[in-house]
Amino acid sequence: MITAHVVYATITGNNEDIADIITERLEDRGIEVNETEISQTDANVFLECDICIVCPYTYDEGALPEEGLDFFDDLQELDLSEKIYGVAGSGDTFYEEYFNVAVDRFDDAFKKAGAIKATDNIKINLEPDGHDIEALDEFSDDLILAAQKQQSND
Numbered sequence: 001m002i003t004a005h006v007v008y009a010t011i012t013g014n015n016e017d018i019a020d021i022i023t024e025r026l027e028d029r030g031i032e033v034n035e036t037e038i039s040q041t042d043a044n045v046f047l048e049c050d051i052c053i054v055c056p057y058t059y060d061e062g063a064l065p066e067e068g069l070d071f072f073d074d075l076q077e078l079d080l081s082e083k084i085y086g087v088a089g090s091g092d093t094f095y096e097e098y099f100n101v102a103v104d105r106f107d108d109a110f111k112k113a114g115a116i117k118a119t120d121n122i123k124i125n126l127e128p129d130g131h132d133i134e135a136l137d138e139f140s141d142d143l144i145l146a147a148q149k150q151q152s153n154d
């Protein structure tokens, strides 16, 4: 069975909503999913699953979530080759060039860890709307397809 871990960082709930939407889609498709908050999660959990997902908010003009800094540092040190990853987050377009910078930073961290990018990053403005939910469903489906391909190669 394919397994996934969804890690989110949130202050006002938008990124938890995004994580919930992804988790629900994956579960509907038969994936076994864990969903946890970033400060309560050891980055090593990604060693134990097939699909690794992070849903971060961005703060203070491009800053990572403060409570996720240890997780971020540890993530880059892992060997996640063979693992499929995706990053989807909510920020605020008001911050213009800093919009959802944390999504790009986590994407870089996964790349450093050698993980396989299976779908485009998703950057959502504030709370996810109907269009965003469709995009998140597609994102989840892309991750599943990539994990299935990966398993059939093993």
Ligand SMILES: Cc1cc2nc3c(=O)[nH]c(=O)nc-3n(C[C@H](O)[C@H](O)[C@H](O)COP(=O)(O)O)c2cc1C
Pocket (backbone or CB within 6 Å): 009, 010, 011, 012, 013, 014, 015, 016, 057, 058, 059, 060, 061, 062, 063, 090, 091, 092, 093, 095, 098, 099, 100, 101, 125, 126, 127
């Ligand atoms: C003080 C402050 C700074 C912020 N800085 C940024 C930023 O640099 N880039 C961005 O995209 N969003 C920024 N935001 C917006 C949040 O990322 C956005 O509201 C997001 O949806 C919060 O996610 P959450 O509901 O999961 O906490 C900032 C919000 C606050 C209150």
